[in-house]
Amino acid sequence: MHHRLAAKLVTACALSLAFLWSAPAMAQGTEPVCNKCHEENNDSIKSTGHGAGNDANGKACQSCHGDATEHVASRGKKPVVGDKQAKGNTGAQKSEACMSCHAGNRQLGFWEAGKHAQNDVSCSSCHNIHGKVKNPIAQPYSTTSRTIEADTCGTCHKQVRNATMKPSHHPILEGKVKCSDCHNPHGALTQAMVKHESVNQQCFSCHADKRGPFMFGHPPVEENCLSCHTPHGSSHGKLLNEKVPNLCQDCHVQGRHPTAFYGQNQAWIGANGQPVTTPSTRFISRSCLNCHNSIHGSNAPTNRGRYLIR
Ligand code: HEC
Ligand code: HEC
Ligand code: HEC
Ligand code: HEC
Ligand code: HEC
Ligand code: HEC
Ligand code: HEC
Numbered sequence: 001m002h003h004r005l006a007a008k009l010v011t012a013c014a015l016s017l018a019f020l021w022s023a024p025a026m027a028q029g030t031e032p033v034c035n036k037c038h039e040e041n042n043d044s045i046k047s048t049g050h051g052a053g054n055d056a057n058g059k060a061c062q063s064c065h066g067d068a069t070e071h072v073a074s075r076g077k078k079p080v081v082g083d084k085q086a087k088g089n090t091g092a093q094k095s096e097a098c099m100s101c102h103a104g105n106r107q108l109g110f111w112e113a114g115k116h117a118q119n120d121v122s123c124s125s126c127h128n129i130h131g132k133v134k135n136p137i138a139q140p141y142s143t144t145s146r147t148i149e150a151d152t153c154g155t156c157h158k159q160v161r162n163a164t165m166k167p168s169h170h171p172i173l174e175g176k177v178k179c180s181d182c183h184n185p186h187g188a189l190t191q192a193m194v195k196h197e198s199v200n201q202q203c204f205s206c207h208a209d210k211r212g213p214f215m216f217g218h219p220p221v222e223e224n225c226l227s228c229h230t231p232h233g234s235s236h237g238k239l240l241n242e243k244v245p246n247l248c249q250d251c252h253v254q255g256r257h258p259t260a261f262y263g264q265n266q267a268w269i270g271a272n273g274q275p276v277t278t279p280s281t282r283f284i285s286r287s288c289l290n291c292h293n294s295i296h297g298s299n300a301p302t303n304r305g306r307y308l309i310r
């Protein structure tokens with residue numbers, strides 16, 4: 001009995017001693033030496049995946065910046081040898097450090113071939129490693145420097161940003177569709193680094209109803225949605241490249257019924273120079289779409305379907 005109690009006491013003492021001894025060592029382990037002078041840089045990463053593996057020597061800091069031994073020994077007087085993230089470095093030099101850990105990520109497979117890497121854009125052009133994080137627990141690391149991804153892209157892609165502000169647009173600025181829903185910012189072998197193998201596949205990923213198959217298809221739809229639509233934004237309704245009927249008239253100059261203005265009495269102004277009371281149905285309201293309302297393809301029987309009428 002006494003023996004056992006004594007043994008328990010000894011173990012308990014040993015354990016608490018061990019705890020007391022190890023506690024400061026653990027604290028030291030999580031606070032890298034760099035923290036003494038670079039508190040902000042440490043705070044911004046310490047609760048993220050990047051700070052997690054840090055040690056007393058600032059191992060994680062050095063994995064992105066380079067060898068800081070002399071820098072620390074000289075108390076910051078000597079620079080970090082070849083700081084990989086230094087301002088004057090090329091994009092490739094900066095990104096190399098990141099790729100030493102992230103190269104295995106499936107999404108980064110075509111980084112080198114992508115337009116960004118080839119145009120001196122670096123990982124840190126989009127990713128804000130030391131970004132100010134207000135609530136590091138709720139938001140451990142910001143993937144991009146701002147909440148709406150498109151704002152980051154828009155700093156460089158001003159024309160695309162402008163397009164997204166036109167009356168008809170994908171709800172990108174509204175935060176419902178992201179640039180990266182359609183593009184892989186890390187590079188892809190497709191036209192314009194689109195994520196899917198073709199533009200149409202990209203569109204079908206959300207607009208599955210346009211995939212068909214239709215009993216009566218409309219060839220340009222099957223070929224390329226962008227024959228009629230623009231992806232980012234348009235001044236014409238429904239992201240159309242042009243307004244109807246002009247859009248249709250690019251390809252349809254004549255048919256069983258002419259597709260262009262017939263004569264003056266079927267336009268807005270009659271032969272007498274006065275507005276006509278019954279202008280052609282081919283121009284008013286939804287124009288061609290008044291009748292050809294199944295523009296992406298129709299399953300209606302016989303001639304109605306054939307002529308893309310519901
Ligand atoms: C005793 C203070 C001190 C410590 C400890 C320290 N630094 Fe510094 N560090 C400085 C000072 C001062 C500068 C600014 C030097 C300058 O502006 O030229 C600096 C600059 C830097 C820079 C920017 C260099 C550049 O090219 O702009 C990096 C990166 C850096 N330190 C990383 C580290 C890392 C990583 C550690 C830990 C391994 C560390 N520092 C530890 C004082 C320190
Ligand atoms: C995941 C990579 C990464 C890690 C880890 C990292 N940094 Fe940085 N650091 C960067 C990048 C990239 C920059 C360039 C500025 C930017 O884009 O945020 C930078 C900039 C700096 C600068 C230059 C001054 C400034 O704030 O712009 C200092 C100093 C610095 N880091 C210190 C540290 C210290 C200290 C640690 C560890 C506690 C650390 N960094 C960890 C990537 C990293
Ligand atoms: C020492 C290895 C290492 C280096 C170097 C490194 N990272 Fe990381 N990174 C990690 C780890 C570990 C995580 C957290 C685990 C994860 O989510 O993959 C992470 C997470 C990330 C994330 C968040 C991933 C997500 O799921 O949201 C981004 C973005 C990122 N790193 C970018 C960078 C950039 C940019 C650089 C270079 C400036 C860099 N990393 C350098 C190891 C590294
Ligand atoms: C043009 C902007 C841009 C550049 C450049 C960029 N990224 Fe990203 N990255 C993003 C965006 C946007 C996301 C989020 C994608 C999403 O939400 O699906 C992301 C996501 C990530 C992720 C998380 C991927 C996952 O598995 O979920 C990692 C890791 C990452 N980036 C690392 C890097 C590294 C490393 C580099 C440089 C080699 C880099 N990024 C360059 C914009 C960029
Ligand atoms: C709905 C899908 C989709 C979204 C969302 C999207 N894009 Fe695109 N983007 C495309 C397609 C498809 C093309 C290819 C156009 C072509 O082949 O002519 C393209 C082309 C581009 C191009 C090449 C130049 C150009 O204007 O044609 C850039 C740059 C671009 N997008 C950037 C962005 C940015 C930045 C965002 C977010 C603000 C974004 N895209 C959102 C589908 C999209
Ligand atoms: C630091 C500036 C910068 C940022 C930020 C940036 N890009 Fe780019 N992007 C470029 C440059 C430079 C090119 C190559 C030249 C060009 O085609 O405009 C490019 C090319 C592209 C292309 C290919 C265009 C083509 O014609 O093939 C797409 C798509 C693209 N970026 C999308 C994005 C998306 C999505 C984001 C945000 C996640 C983003 N970019 C953020 C600078 C940037
Ligand atoms: C990530 C999902 C997604 C992808 C991919 C996508 N869209 Fe959309 N699209 C949407 C959403 C969401 C809306 C808005 C729907 C709404 O407001 O009811 C929309 C709306 C539209 C509209 C109607 C716009 C308007 O002003 O009413 C058209 C046209 C359109 N998309 C065409 C395309 C084309 C063409 C592609 C391929 C380049 C494409 N979409 C790819 C999600 C997507």
Ligand code: HEC
Pocket residue numbers: 200203204207210211218220221222224225226227228229238240244289293295296
């Ligand atoms: C021949 C021209 C043309 C082509 C090609 C085309 N569209 Fe359309 N699209 C239109 C017209 C015209 C409208 C407006 C219809 C209306 O207002 O009734 C429209 C409307 C839309 C709309 C919004 C209204 C709706 O029906 O949901 C979406 C989404 C859309 N198209 C997606 C696509 C996709 C995806 C593709 C490629 C598979 C595509 N379009 C190819 C002409 C075309």
Ligand code: HEC
Pocket residue numbers: 218219220227228244247248249250251252288289292295306307308
């Ligand atoms: C990019 C070219 C292009 C555009 C733009 C286009 N079409 Fe077509 N359309 C075609 C082709 C090609 C056919 C197949 C013709 C054939 O089979 O003889 C077709 C077929 C049709 C048919 C069925 C005709 C038949 O004989 O089977 C109708 C109706 C039609 N289009 C209406 C429209 C309308 C309305 C618009 C505008 C909203 C439009 N098209 C825009 C290329 C286009």
Ligand code: HEC
Pocket residue numbers: 245248249252254255256257258259260281282283287288289290291292307
């Ligand atoms: C009032 C209804 C109506 C309007 C408006 C209309 N169409 Fe038609 N369209 C038809 C009908 C019905 C047919 C079937 C052929 C027939 O019976 O003459 C047809 C046939 C067609 C064909 C196939 C012709 C052929 O010779 O094979 C094309 C192409 C076409 N229309 C394009 C257009 C375009 C472009 C517009 C707009 C400028 C338009 N349509 C406006 C009702 C209309």
